[in-house]
Amino acid sequence: MDTDDDFMSNVSSEEEDMMPDDSDNDLSGDDDFDFDDEPDPDIDMQQDFGQKKKAAYDITFKVYQPQDIQKQQDDLIKEVNMILDINKEEAAILLRHFRWNKERLIEDYMEKPSQVLEAAGLSESSAEAPRLKSIPGFVCDICCEDEEGLQSFALKCGHRYCVDCYRQYLAQKIVEEGEAARIQCPSDDCNLIIDARSLDLLVTQDLTDRYHKLLNRTYVEDRDSLKWCPAPDCQNVVECGIKKKDLTRIVPTVACLCSMRFCFGCPNEDHQPAPCDLVKKWLKKCADDSETANWISANTKECPKCNSTIEKNGGCNHMTCRKCKHEFCWMCMGLWSEHGTSWYNCNRFEEKSGTEARDAQAKSRVSLERYLHYYNRYANHEQSARLDKEMYLKTEKKMVQLQKESGMSWIEVQYLNSASQALQTCRRTLMWTYAFAFYLARNNLTEIFEDNQKDLEMAVESLSEMFEKPVQELADSKLKVDIMDKTSYCNKRRVILLDDTAQNLAEGRWTFNVEFTNPTPISNTKGSSSRR
Amino acid sequence: MSASKRLTKELADCTTNSPPGMHISLPDDSNLFKWHVILDGPAGTVYAGGRFGVVVQLHENYPFRSPTVTFATRIYHPNVTNDNLGNICLSVLKPENWKPAVKLVSVLEAVRNLLVEPQPDDPLEARIADEYKNDRKEFEKNARAYVAQYAKGAVNWEKAEAGAAAAAGGATTSTTTNTTSAR
Structure with missing residues (x-):
């Protein structure tokens, strides 16, 4: 029954080995990730993973197939269902509201049940489970139909609409908008969430299938320790306990069963040995430094006075900047007036003005090279x-x-x-x-x-x-x-x-020539449209 | 079709019991999916004395799809685009917030309410929103100037036609295709 613990602690043993001096940071509570800040070491799991000595770059991860993902949710739902004595559909809605953080859900619910229920879009009323009914004299407020024997449906809130309207509403949400976890009652200002059982009562099989697919997606996106395999057509999910703050110390490459290798810490494919932050910097630099920029740097010089970019278009070394009218020598970048009559040789290497200009030039050239x-x-x-x-x-x-x-x-x-x-x-x-x-x-x-x-x-x-x-x-x-x-x-x-x-x-022993931080959040942003 | 029945009823409710400050009509009596609404600028606001044309374009899946509501009359307002599209930023109209039980009357009320109480924190025209927040006098002067220039006399629906059609993404049952440029 401790599925949840299993999730979180896969990496903990690894983490201990990797970061002996990081214990303070561990407690500092990274806001984005505090959902998984579980008590760390879990000795049981070490047996599964720690059998052979791992290379320093190896990280612990697990690949789940779609049925595993379903089972994880079912197990968590069952557990909450038993502990809190609420039905499974409501337990599922609560868990989703708490982004599957079971502990926090239970704690909060024990403390203030009615607030928690309301915030999650549930009703406190103990009314019987919703079912289809035909009520004499009923008029559907959406389509205005009022014929005799019209089948209608209402959640616990009692906002009753005809079955056809309900169906169309759900189809619109599920198919057109890709929404599943937070479909509310169709009534204005009613925040009640439609539960899975009610949905099953109302819609056809294909819609139910899509609904559950969307719910699975929400589940994976809600958990920071899970990530879809980015390979096309791969349905698997990889679980890894790497946290954002670990990314300066480790490059979390994982491999799916489909043999796709990708980084768990950023949206890229495998990029060992470079850490995520440097990869991001590098990719950005490569995108910025286009061919044009390269050509400019290779074929032009900057005016030593106003820094305008100048391309030499004639043979003479006597340059006059079109913008600031500064006159200088193309070869030594020094003041033209200091050249006297010996301009064609340009032998004035000792001139201070020239040395300085050349230094700046050389620096930018060397950095480009x-x-x-x-x-x-x-x-x-x-x-x-x-x-x-x-x-x-x-x-x-x-x-x-x-x-x-x-x-x-x-x-x-x-x-x-x-x-x-x-x-x-x-x-x-x-x-x-x-x-x-x-x-x-x-x-x-x-x-x-x-x-x-x-x-x-x-x-x-x-x-x-x-x-x-x-x-x-x-x-x-x-x-x-x-x-x-x-x-x-x-x-x-x-x-x-x-x-x-x-x-x-x-061990933090590399010295980098740039500032090295952790700006890349594990991209599990809710509502990302990558897998519609 | 469920939409027609609902729209007939909504329209009937509106005409028998016309909401204050609004005049609702159909530009084409055989097409329930496009409404023309003339909104009187609410008294006590900078828009008072103006008559604002509002076009309501309904999707064939109405009420499961949100209506498209645009201003046909130019208006100086933080939540309405300052162009001849007249798009409105109104949370109830956003697809993810739209509920099929919401009636057009309350949507129109919300639009009217926007004239009473602009929402500069959720702006469509950032510059106007800034002005509204930081230089109310200037805002009021500009808004009044717009009213004087655009919102007096009869509403020019023709001009707004092209804009509204574009805003509805062409996915409507629109019968008129006015190709005159919206200049």
Whole structure:
């Protein structure tokens, strides 16, 4: 019966290991997340997850399929139903109102039941469960029908409408507006919420199905520890106890049963080893630094006086800024008047005005070059990963061909599949190492990181090369062994790199050249329209 | 069709017992889904003395879909767009707040009430809302000038037609398609 506890504590043991010095923060109560601030350590769960020593970047998570999600809700509802002695439909409405925080619901309800009921859209009245009725003399206030024997329905509030109107109202809400958890009585100013049983009485099966689907969605969106798998057509949900404040210390990559790997802390796909905040900064920077900006920086200089951007359109180095009329030398950026007659040589390197201007220029140039260095490598791996993915689609065919030509069995050609998988995963990691490195300050740790990066990159490139060999050569058993070795080497290098990076991150040992915070909330915003 | 019956009844209630300060008519007697309402500027407000045309456009799924209500007359108001669309920001009209049991009469009352009590904290025209909050004198002067310029004499429904049709998203049973530009 302690399903709820199970949810929350999956990560707790991990957390303890990762953040020995974070105990104060744990109590500081992050507002956005206080719903899950459960008592942390839960020893029982460790048996399930803590069997083997995990790498520093591994986080604990669980994948649920749609039926598990249903069961979780049912269990919670049943529990509240028994403890508070209210019927299941009402328990469900209360739980939704409290965003499935059972403890808080029970506590609040014990304290002030009538307020809680009213706020959640429930009635205190102990009137019999609503059912369809035909009442003599009834006129529906919505459609104004008054024929004899008209079937009508009212919630406990007694606002009675004909069944047809009720149905149409519900269809409008469920189908057109995608609303389920908070459909109110159709009457003006009545906040009573329609419960699942009443709904079942009123609408057809297909609408009920959609209603329950929407409720499931609300359930997942309401719980910060749950997130839908973002893969198209995947119905699974991943649970992870990572909290917002953890995101500076850990990169919470999770993997769905459908093999989709994504970040639990932000809306992106797997971006290990770079932390969410840096990923966000990086993506923003890449979006801002468009091609235009690159061209401008590469082909223009700024006027040393007014900073207007200037493109050199003639051969002469004597520049006159069109805007502020400042005259300067294109080569040394110094004052033209200081050039005297020797302008075409521009040998005035000692001039103070020129040095200063050049310094500023050089700084911006170096910073651009630095960015481009990392960006080009990042983009290259991104593209290669895409190409490797295309290659993977061809691999299937290759493997069939190989079986035919070499007489190898299905299992014997699986090494190509593993190689392809390894290539894609490692490229993705490499890609993000460049974004990560862009924000790293220079020190010993960074050098170790770069060594690890280099090792992985070299291994990946050589595997990539082997992988692209024609089928005839692939059949060679020597090459097969080489590919298998290289595959496992790549995977090993990746683990080493990630492990090292994650450990330093957890211990707060990286020095970044930007401010590193936690602005990205776990994107579980209620009412997000991503899964309509 | 349930909508027709309900609308007939609502219209009958409105004409037999006309709500104060409002004159309701159908531009086309065979089409219950479009109402023309002339709203008298409430006494004691800056809008007093003005006559404001309000177009009510009903969806075929009315009353399950909220009505679209727009001003046909230009009006200087924090909650009405300052253009010839005349869109109104009114919480009861928002799809998520709309309840099918709400009658048009009470919607119109709410619109009229907006003239008495603008809601600058929920503005559609931020500038006018600011002015209303911080420089009431200037606001009143402007609002009166608009009344004098636009809200005297007969309501020009034609001009508002295109705007209202656009606001209703074309998903209405509108019979007239006035292509004259709404300039």
